[in-house]
Amino acid sequence: MKRKAEVIYRDLEFIRRGLDRFTLPVLSHLSKIDKYAATSGSSGSGPRPKNSISDPVGNAVANRVRINDPVGQTIKGIDSSIAELVRDVEILIQKLDYVLDPSRRVPVEAQIPECSACGRKVMATSADRLRSGYCFSCYRRWLGQGKPLRGAFEAEIRAESLEVENP
Ligand SMILES: [Zn+2]
Numbered sequence: 001m002k003r004k005a006e007v008i009y010r011d012l013e014f015i016r017r018g019l020d021r022f023t024l025p026v027l028s029h030l031s032k033i034d035k036y037a038a039t040s041g042s043s044g045s046g047p048r049p050k051n052s053i054s055d056p057v058g059n060a061v062a063n064r065v066r067i068n069d070p071v072g073q074t075i076k077g078i079d080s081s082i083a084e085l086v087r088d089v090e091i092l093i094q095k096l097d098y099v100l101d102p103s104r105r106v107p108v109e110a111q112i113p114e115c116s117a118c119g120r121k122v123m124a125t126s127a128d129r130l131r132s133g134y135c136f137s138c139y140r141r142w143l144g145q146g147k148p149l150r151g152a153f154e155a156e157i158r159a160e161s162l163e164v165e166n167p
Helices: 005-020 024-033 056-068 070-100 102-110 136-144 150-165
Strands: none
Touching: 024 070, 136 150
């Protein structure tokens, strides 16, 4: 991560505190202010704004009339921003689940290349990567022997590592 965990956590605290201001009473208040934005899909209880359902034509006219209503436009913006936040948070949760679930990482780990001679996993960094299929030390040795046949060279390395394990 580019940033410290504490810094990211402070950001999240800021987000949480900000979102906590959108309580249900506040949102109800906003929907009353922007009463002409009510769509036919709304099914909330409580007092229904005038014109919202019973008079779709009047509602459309009202929307046109109030097109320059900056408060109403801002409230519509809040509504769509929250909908976007929901999508962003869903994606964040999916990513968190992905990185916290070891079983999902197996395919990635399986991609870590192994030296064809000694079998050591290389980390695929510039300092530790496969060279002609070998780790750095095996590759140097292979070069030092004048690039012998791979099968014989790899058998030699394997035999040596067995000796080390079972002297
Ligand atoms: Zn090796």
